Amino acid sequence: MAHRMGSWATIALAAVLLTGGAVAPAAVAAPSAAGSPAEVVPTMIVLDASGSMLESDAPGPRIDAAKDAATALVNGFPAGAHVGLMVYGTGTGSADSEKDAGCQDVRTLVPVGEVDAAAMTAQIAGIQASGYTPIGRALSDAAAALPGGAGAIVLVSDGIDTCAPPDPCEVARGLASSGVELTVHTVGFRVDDAARAQLACIADATGGTYADAQDDGQLAEALRVKVDYALTGYETRGTPIAGSLTADGNPPAIGPGQWLDEFRAEDLSAVATGGEESFLHYRLEVPEGYRPHVTASLIPTAASAPVPDLYSGVSVSLTGAAGADCGMTRDAVGAAEETAFPPTAALTSECDGPLILAVRRDGTALTDRDLPVEILVRLEPPVDAAGLPSPGARPGPAAPVPDAATATPLAGGGSFNTAADIFPGQTYRSQIGTSEVKFFKVRLDWGQQLSYTVTQDRRLDGGDRMNVIGPQVRSPLRAALPMAEGSSQNLVWMTESDPSFRTLSRSTPEPVRFGSTDYALPGEYYIVLADRSGAREFVLDSFLIEVTVSGGPESGPRPLIDTPSPASSPQATTEPDASHVGGSGAVGPVALVVGGGILLVGAAIVGAVLLRRRRSL
Structure with missing residues (x-):
């Protein structure tokens, strides 16, 4: 069959940015192979056991509230979780004569590894509060205790560092600039303004989140949420693929399915003008009469700290012979939301044959970070839509108020x-x-x-x-x-x-x-x-x-060809062939999805648009 594109009705391409415009990025699960569960992020919990934790205003001693909150976590860790436990302040008193020793007093009670609930609970029960608050030292030791220094730290403190130097915020900035994927989430337990600012600075420096807690209930909930962020984050899925930095030569073949690639920070300066964009290129075969749908999603990483007023995003395009435009997203930089509208006219013969799919990373934010990108590819076969209901507005009934x-x-x-x-x-x-x-x-x-x-x-x-x-x-x-x-x-x-x-x-x-x-x-x-x-x-x-x-269900369009839709790449097994979905005669594209992590947390933005990072407050 000839690979001709002149009979296309539409080409749909979109760029999707997953981030937290007003949402701070959470820890990001490592990319997982197609069909496999996401890897759980190794996490070290660091508890404050300094002398101030003996204050009885939680209500009751603060240290008891912290121990109860940590104990409540233990049996709720997800399968396969690798968690460790550190404390500081347990080995000395708070006298001036004990400061030198107290500022080195950081102990690993449970190394990072698969959770042994009974052992961890026993260690928590034995914690006694008494000494100094070496937060900077605790951050360094916790990072060193994570496999390869990568993962997440969840720190609970009721006050400011009493041992600086090193200044804990500077320690956090150093960890963030090390090139290792590490996020620190912090919880301030009945803290004053100075301690709150310091703990928030630590979290911001590493792309983490900060929470206040004023009593035992709030502490238990804040600790649960922070550890949940740290352990899971945004789950990535997809078949690994490595796109070419240029369109020259023979870029790797991509087809229907779910794929996962990565933009490397080093390639921004090596390829792009001004170090603000880089490209990944693939070769896409589109049989005659088929319509491709392509979506790219750029995923902020665990180490992506907030960058006010800067953008980082992706756009996608298809080109044919001599660089002919065969489908490109509409320019939408700076828009909150934008959908790519494909061309509706028949394309020229310059779009016959294999196409080059280019995924472009651009913007001035996060240029020092490697960022995963998901690529969703669908090929829709030619169909007969005769006799089908026409699209158009129709009022929908309101959903009832939830009970x-x-x-x-x-x-x-x-x-x-x-x-x-x-x-x-x-x-x-x-x-x-x-x-x-x-x-x-x-x-x-x-x-x-x-x-x-x-x-x-x-x-x-x-x-x-x-x-x-x-x-x-x-x-x-x-x-x-x-x-x-x-x-x-x-x-x-x-x-x-x-x-x-x-x-x-x-x-x-x-x-x-x-x-x-x-x-x-x-x-x-x-x-x-x-x-x-x-x-x-x-x-x-x-x-x-x-x-x-x-409404519905109704009949969908009927395929005009007897042969099956193009097979997915043998490696692209994340999604089944969805050429015929949605009921009798329904026709839709084959899906390819790749996920990468935020934040969580993050909201998806569509178009050639990049995200506005959460503004520091």
């Missing part, structure tokens, strides 16, 4: 790859805190459309400080989608906020139908909730979510 009395607990996923399934007619209760992103997914078939309602259930932690939740619906290709009410509306959750900001009900403006600009594919649609407050102080809210799926 707290019947809610089912659901954690929510930390990435597109681990999004939690939700089903119509069921109320779910979940939680979201500062810097978190929650991913849910619901199946839509041809002719169906989605409505959802999200409402604040109750404030679990954080007093009157705000959680600003930005909800989005995203397509099976991860593109941000318009909703019937227009532009996205944020939810502002406080203990005493305007009730109109506590609940949001929205619906998609049209059903899923072939030929639609936005709702043209059956499959998994994502509801993504991201905290956009940018606050350092930890806030945790319980919320309720319920969805309604209305």
Whole structure:
């Protein structure tokens, strides 16, 4: 079969940025091979056992609250977790004559390794508070105790470092600049302004997050969340591939499936003008009549510290002979959201034959970091859409207000790859805190459309400080989608906020139908909730979510060819062949997905746009 592209109706390309515009990046799981679970990030927990932890205002001794919080964690670690435990301040008193020894007093109670719950619990029970607060030394020792110095540290302290030098914030900056993927999350337990600023500086320097805790309950919750961030983060999936830095020669072949590559910091200066962009190139074979869909996602890493007012992002393009433009994302730099609109006219013969897919990293943020990139490739076969309903607006019924009395607990996923399934007619209760992103997914078939309602259930932690939740619906290709009410509306959750900001009900403006600009594919649609407050102080809210799926299912388009769609690369086994999905006669592309980690935490941005990093406050 000739590889000619002149009969294409459309080419869809998009660039997706996963980051925390107002969301700090969390620890990032190491890239996992296709179909395998993400690696859990090695984590060292560092507890303050200095003399001030004997204060009885938790209520009760602070050290008892810290020990109770750590003990409660132990049995909840995920399978395969590698966690260690350090303390400082247990070996000396607080007298001036003991300062030299006290400032070296950092002890490893449990080395980083697969968790032995009984052994760790016994070590926690034996902690006695008495001495100094050598935070800088503890950070250095904790980093040295992690395999290769990479992973995460979760530090709990009730006060400022009493041993500097070394200054703990300078230690954190040194760790961040070492080139090793290391994140430090910090919890301030009943701290004053000076200690809060120091602990927040440590977290910011390494791309971590800071939380305040004022009593034993808040400490237990903040420690749980920080360790959960550290251990998991954004789960990456995909078949490893190494793109060429230039289009010359013979770039590696890429096809339908899920792929994972990496932009290296060293290549920015080696290839790009001004050191602000670099390229990865692949060779894509597109049979006659097929339409390619390509999405690239740039994932901030665990060591990606906030960079105010700077951007880092990706764009994608397809070129043919002599560099002919065969499909490129619309320029959207600086936009919050943008969808790539492909050309609709037939392309020239210069787009016959193999195409070059170029994924470009650009922007001035994070140029000193290696960043993973996911690439999603789909090939859609030619179809017969005669007799099918035409796309168009149709009002969707509102989802009911969720009923707290019947809610089912659901954690929510930390990435597109681990999004939690939700089903119509069921109320779910979940939680979201500062810097978190929650991913849910619901199946839509041809002719169906989605409505959802999200409402604040109750404030679990954080007093009157705000959680600003930005909800989005995203397509099976991860593109941000318009909703019937227009532009996205944020939810502002406080203990005493305007009730109109506590609940949001929205619906998609049209059903899923072939030929639609936005709702043209059956499959998994994502509801993504991201905290956009940018606050350092930890806030945790319980919320309720319920969805309604209305209409359909209808018949989809029929293939015009008898031969199967192009086979995925033998290595690209993450996703099944999805050429025929969504019910009788349904036709859709083959998916290729690669995930990389944030943050968590992070919100997905579509278009040739780069993310604005969380502004330091």
